[in-house]
Amino acid sequence: MRLGTTWGVIPTKKSLALCDKLTVSTFFRHRLSTVLVQLKFAEHLKEAVIYIEQGHIRVGQETVTDPVFLATWNNEEFVTWVDSSKIKTKVIQYNDKLDNYDMMQ
Numbered sequence: 001m002r003l004g005t006t007w008g009v010i011p012t013k014k015s016l017a018l019c020d021k022l023t024v025s026t027f028f029r030h031r032l033s034t035v036l037v038q039l040k041f042a043e044h045l046k047e048a049v050i051y052i053e054q055g056h057i058r059v060g061q062e063t064v065t066d067p068v069f070l071a072t073w074n075n076e077e078f079v080t081w082v083d084s085s086k087i088k089t090k091v092i093q094y095n096d097k098l099d100n101y102d103m104m105q
Contacts, residue, residue, distance in 0.1 A: 032057070032069040035076055056085040 033048040036057065042048035049067040051057055057064055059071060060078045071079060081088035 030070050030072065031067065032059070032064060032071045032079070033067040035071045035079060039076070039079060041079070041081075051087065056082055056087050058082050 032052060033042075033045050036042045036048035036051065037045055041057070042051055052067045052069075053065055055063055055065050058080055059069070059075050063082055081091070
């Protein structure tokens, strides 16, 4: 089951019997809004949905505006703020990592 192993919902490609044990919550855990909460980009799901819909989040090189986008285990590590995001700037500023060049933009 290539789809399942790619998403990390079943551990092996050898048996389709494991697919019988999949639940809706298995796929819910891979929704981008849920992943944002797990990665501490947002405190609550509602906040995560707002960030996504407003275009503050990208996965790899793609800006995602659909909160039900399914993030695979492979691309969860590539979830980040869009470079032009005001929220990204605030987070960097809060962590005292904003340099003078960033402040001018």
